[in-house]
Amino acid sequence: MTLNDNFDKLQNSYLFKRIGEKVANYKTQNPEADIVRLGIGDVTLPLAKPVIKAMEKAVAEMGAAETFRGYEDGNGYDFLKEKVVRYYGTKGVTLDISEVFMSDGAKSDVGNVLDIFGQVTALIPDPVYPAYVDTNIMRGNKVAYFAGSAENGFLPLPTDELCGDIIYLCSPNNPTGSVYTKEQLKAWVDFANAKGAIILFDAAYEAFVEGDDLPTSIYQIDGAERCAIEFCSLSKTAGFTGTRCGWTIVPKACGEGLLNARWARRQSTKFNGVPYVVQRGAEAVFAEDGGLCDEVKSNIAYYKENAKIIMAALDELGISYVGGKHSPYIWLKTPEELSWEYFDTLLEQYNIVGTPGEGFGSAGEGYFRLTAFGSRENTIKAMDRLTNK
Amino acid sequence: MTLNDNFDKLQNSYLFKRIGEKVANYKTQNPEADIVRLGIGDVTLPLAKPVIKAMEKAVAEMGAAETFRGYEDGNGYDFLKEKVVRYYGTKGVTLDISEVFMSDGAKSDVGNVLDIFGQVTALIPDPVYPAYVDTNIMRGNKVAYFAGSAENGFLPLPTDELCGDIIYLCSPNNPTGSVYTKEQLKAWVDFANAKGAIILFDAAYEAFVEGDDLPTSIYQIDGAERCAIEFCSLSKTAGFTGTRCGWTIVPKACGEGLLNARWARRQSTKFNGVPYVVQRGAEAVFAEDGGLCDEVKSNIAYYKENAKIIMAALDELGISYVGGKHSPYIWLKTPEELSWEYFDTLLEQYNIVGTPGEGFGSAGEGYFRLTAFGSRENTIKAMDRLTNK
Numbered sequence: 194m195t196l197n198d199n200f201d202k203l204q205n206s207y208l209f210k211r212i213g214e215k216v217a218n219y220k221t222q223n224p225e226a227d228i229v230r231l232g233i234g235d236v237t238l239p240l241a242k243p244v245i246k247a248m249e250k251a252v253a254e255m256g257a258a259e260t261f262r263g264y265e266d267g268n269g270y271d272f273l274k275e276k277v278v279r280y281y282g283t284k285g286v287t288l289d290i291s292e293v294f295m296s297d298g299a300k301s302d303v304g305n306v307l308d309i310f311g312q313v314t315a316l317i318p319d320p321v322y323p324a325y326v327d328t329n330i331m332r333g334n335k336v337a338y339f340a341g342s343a344e345n346g347f348l349p350l351p352t353d354e355l356c357g358d359i360i361y362l363c364s365p366n367n368p369t370g371s372v373y374t375k376e377q378l379k380a381w382v383d384f385a386n387a388k389g390a391i392i393l394f395d396a397a398y399e400a401f402v403e404g405d406d407l408p409t410s411i412y413q414i415d416g417a418e419r420c421a422i423e424f425c426s427l428s429k430t431a432g433f434t435g436t437r438c439g440w441t442i443v444p445k446a447c448g449e450g451l452l453n454a455r456w457a458r459r460q461s462t463k464f465n466g467v468p469y470v471v472q473r474g475a476e477a478v479f480a481e482d483g484g485l486c487d488e489v490k491s492n493i494a495y496y497k498e499n500a501k502i503i504m505a506a507l508d509e510l511g512i513s514y515v516g517g518k519h520s521p522y523i524w525l526k527t528p529e530e531l532s533w534e535y536f537d538t539l540l541e542q543y544n545i546v547g548t549p550g551e552g553f554g555s556a557g558e559g560y561f562r563l564t565a566f567g568s569r570e571n572t573i574k575a576m577d578r579l580t581n582k
Numbered sequence: 583m584t585l586n587d588n589f590d591k592l593q594n595s596y597l598f599k600r601i602g603e604k605v606a607n608y609k610t611q612n613p614e615a616d617i618v619r620l621g622i623g624d625v626t627l628p629l630a631k632p633v634i635k636a637m638e639k640a641v642a643e644m645g646a647a648e649t650f651r652g653y654e655d656g657n658g659y660d661f662l663k664e665k666v667v668r669y670y671g672t673k674g675v676t677l678d679i680s681e682v683f684m685s686d687g688a689k690s691d692v693g694n695v696l697d698i699f700g701q702v703t704a705l706i707p708d709p710v711y712p713a714y715v716d717t718n719i720m721r722g723n724k725v726a727y728f729a730g731s732a733e734n735g736f737l738p739l740p741t742d743e744l745c746g747d748i749i750y751l752c753s754p755n756n757p758t759g760s761v762y763t764k765e766q767l768k769a770w771v772d773f774a775n776a777k778g779a780i781i782l783f784d785a786a787y788e789a790f791v792e793g794d795d796l797p798t799s800i801y802q803i804d805g806a807e808r809c810a811i812e813f814c815s816l817s818k819t820a821g822f823t824g825t826r827c828g829w830t831i832v833p834k835a836c837g838e839g840l841l842n843a844r845w846a847r848r849q850s851t852k853f854n855g856v857p858y859v860v861q862r863g864a865e866a867v868f869a870e871d872g873g874l875c876d877e878v879k880s881n882i883a884y885y886k887e888n889a890k891i892i893m894a895a896l897d898e899l900g901i902s903y904v905g906g907k908h909s910p911y912i913w914l915k916t917p918e919e920l921s922w923e924y925f926d927t928l929l930e931q932y933n934i935v936g937t938p939g940e941g942f943g944s945a946g947e948g949y950f951r952l953t954a955f956g957s958r959e960n961t962i963k964a965m966d967r968l969t970n971k
Contacts, residue, residue: 245645256634304852463693
C-alpha cells in the first residue's frame with residue numbers, strides 16, 4: 194500500500210481541534226464553569242428570514258414531481274450565479290457567468306484548487322488560516338512564508354526575494370482582521386503578473402468592510418483578472434457555516450487563459466454541486482439592487498457592534514490590537530509572552546475561549562484572536578470579566 | 583505558472599457533457615422532437631414525504647437562535663451517523679460510528695480519497711464510471727484495467743497478472759447493472775489482502791439488490807474491513823441527486839490501521855460537512871427498524887418496475903442484456919456494431935437518449951446503457967417506440 198507520506202509532515206493536531214480538546218478537558222475538571230467562546234469563527238445568529246423563506250419554498254419544490262430538481266451541472270444554477278455577477282457589479286467588477294463556480298464553501302475550494310496546479314512553491318502569509326499550509330503540505334508542495342508584523346500592520350507586501358508560483362492573500366485577513374488598501378493590493382497584483390504567479394485571494398470576510406475606499410474584491414485592481422482566483426463564502430456574510438455555500442471566481446483571462454477550463458474540468462469530475470435548497474437560500478441573501486438584503490446587512494451590523502465592545506474593552510485595558518473595524522476579528526498583542534499561555538489564562542481565569550496567534554504560524558506568537566461572532570450577551574459578559582467589571 | 587499537466591492527458595469531453603451536446607444539437611435541428619431521456623442516471627421522483635417533513639423542520643430550526651446550527655466537525659452529526667451504523671447492522675455489518683464519514687455524495691469522495699494515497703497504480707474495471715479513471719489521471723497515477731465481457735457476465739475476477747495498489751469495484755455495477763456474488767467478492771477481498779492492496783468499493787446502487795443472497799456491502803465479506811473503503815450515496819437510494827448526501831466507510835482496521843485517521847485529517851482540512859438541513863433529510867430516509875423507510879422503498883420499487891418494462895421490450899426484440907434485476911441499469915448488446923452509432927440511431931429514429939457503452943471504456947464498445955430512472959410514462963413511451971407499438 195502506497196500512502197501519501199506528506200501527511201506525516203502535517204502538525205499533529207489541527208488548531209481548532211487542539212482548542213476543543215483543551216476546553217473539553219477544562220470543562221471536565223470544572224463542570225460548573227460558564228465558558229464564553231470567542232475562539233472559532235462560527236456565527237451565532239440564525240439565518241435571515243428571506244433565506245429561511247426561500248429554503249422553505251425550495252424544500253416544498255423538492256417534494257413535488259413538477260418542481261423536483263436532480264443533478265445540476267456542478268457549477269451552480271444560473272439564478273444564483275447571476276446574483277453573484279450582479280453583486281460584483283455593485284463593486285464595479287464585471288464578470289461573465291462562466292467565471293463563477295458555486296461551491297460548498299471557501300474551505301473546500303481553497304484546498305481543491307491545488308488539483309489544477311502541478312508541484313508548486315506556495316507563498317503563504319504568516320500568521321495565516323491553517324488550511325492554506327496544510328493543504329499544500331498534503332500535496333507535497335514547497336511552502337515559503339512572508340511575515341506579518343506590528344511594523345507592517347500585518348499587511349506584508351511583496352519583496353524582491355519572494356519567489357513562488359502561487360500566492361495566498363486573505364483580506365480582510367483571518368486571523369488579524371487587517372485589510373489591504375487598493376494600492377497595497379496593486380503591488381501584489383503587479384508582482385504576480387511580473388513573476389507569472391497566481392494569487393489565491395480569500396475574500397470570505399469582504400462583507401465586513403465599511404465604506405468604498407478599501408477593496409472587497411481583488412478584481413477591483415487592474416490586471417487582477419489575469420493573475421487571481423478569488424474565493425468567497427456566505428458562511429460569515431450570511432451565517433451559512435452550517436448551510437454551506439460559497440463561490441470561486443476564475444476569470445477567463447486568468448493564467449494565460451488556461452485556468453477557467455481546467456477548474457471547470459476539475460469540478461465536473463470531482464464535485465456534484467451545491468444542494469438546490471441551499472442555492473435557493475443563497476439567492477435570497479441578495480437584494481434587488483444587487484447588494485446584500487437588509488436582514489443580512491443587519492446581522493453583519495450586529496457582529497460589528499460586538500467588535501466595538503471588544504475593542505472598547507481592550508482600549509480600556511491598554512492592550513493594542515489591529516482589526517475589528519472592517520472585520521469580525523480582533524488581533525491583540527498578548528500581555529503575556531506566549532499566546533498559548535494567554536489562552537490558558539483567559540480560559541482558566543476568565544472562562545473565555547479565544548484563539549492563540551501561534552496556532553496561525555510562528556509570526557502569530559505573542560498575539561491572540563478574538564471574534565465578534567458571539568452573542569451580544571456573551572460578548573458583553575466576556576469583556577466585563579476581562580475588565581473586572 | 584506550473585500547471586498540473588496531467589489534465590492534458592484527460593479525454594476532451596466528459597461523457598455526459600458529450601451526450602448533452604449531441605442532444606442539444608439534435609434539439610436545435612428538430613425543435614418539435616419529443617425526446618425521452620434514459621441516459622444519465624438521474625432520478626425523477628420527488629423526495630419522499632418523511633424527508634421533506636424533516637427538511638422543513640430543519641429549515642425552521644435554522645431560523646431560530648435556540649436551534650440554529652453552525653459548523654459541525656465535518657464528519658456528520660451523530661444522529662445521522664448512528665442511522666448509518668444501524669443500517670449496516672441490518673446487513674449484518676458492525677461498524678463503529680467513527681468509521682462513518684458523511685459526505686456530499688459518492689462522486690466527491692471517490693475522487694478525494696486519492697489525496698490519502700501516494701502515486702499509485704489503480705486497477706479499474708472496464709467498462710466503468712468515468713470519474714474513477716479521470717481522477718486517477720488528474721493525480722498522475724498509473725491506471726491498469728481489468729475487462730468485463732459477455733463471457734464473465736461483466737463481473738471480472740482477479741487474476742495473477744493483475745498488479746496495483748488500489749482496486750475499484752462497483753456492485754451493483756455502473757454501467758452494467760451486474761452484481762458480484764459473495765463468493766466473487768471474497769475472491770477480490772482475498773486478493774487485496776494477499777497483495778496489500780486497498781479496494782475502493784462503490785456501493786451507490788446497493789439499495790436495488792433484491793433478497794439476501796447478493797452482497798450489499800463489501801463488509802459482508804470476511805476480511806474486507808482490513809482492505810476496503812466503501813462509498814455510498816443517497817442519490818439513487820432516496821433521490822438525493824440534487825440534495826447531496828452520502829457516506830464513506832473507512833474501518834479502523836483498514837490499511838494496517840492507518841487509513842481512518844488519515845481520511846479524518848483530510849476531511850477536517852478540506853471539507854466543512856454536509857448542510858444541517860440535508861443531514862436531517864437524510865436521517866428521515868431510514869426507518870425505525872434500521873432499514874429504509876416505506877416511502878423510499880416504494881420509490882425504488884417504482885424504478886424497478888420501469889426496469890422490468892425495459893427488459894420486457896428488449897426480450898421482445900431479442901436483444902440480450904445484463905442488469906435490470908438488482909439495478910436501475912440495463913446493459914444491452916447493441917444491434918449495430920458501434921455504441922455511438924446506436925446512440926445516434928436511438929436519438930434520431932426513436933428520440934430516445936441512452937448512454938453508449940464506449941463512453942465507459944473500450945470494453946463497453948458494442949454495448950449500451952439504459953436507465954430505469956425515467957418516469958413510468960416516458961419509460962413506456964420509449965419502449966413502445968422501440969418495439970414499434
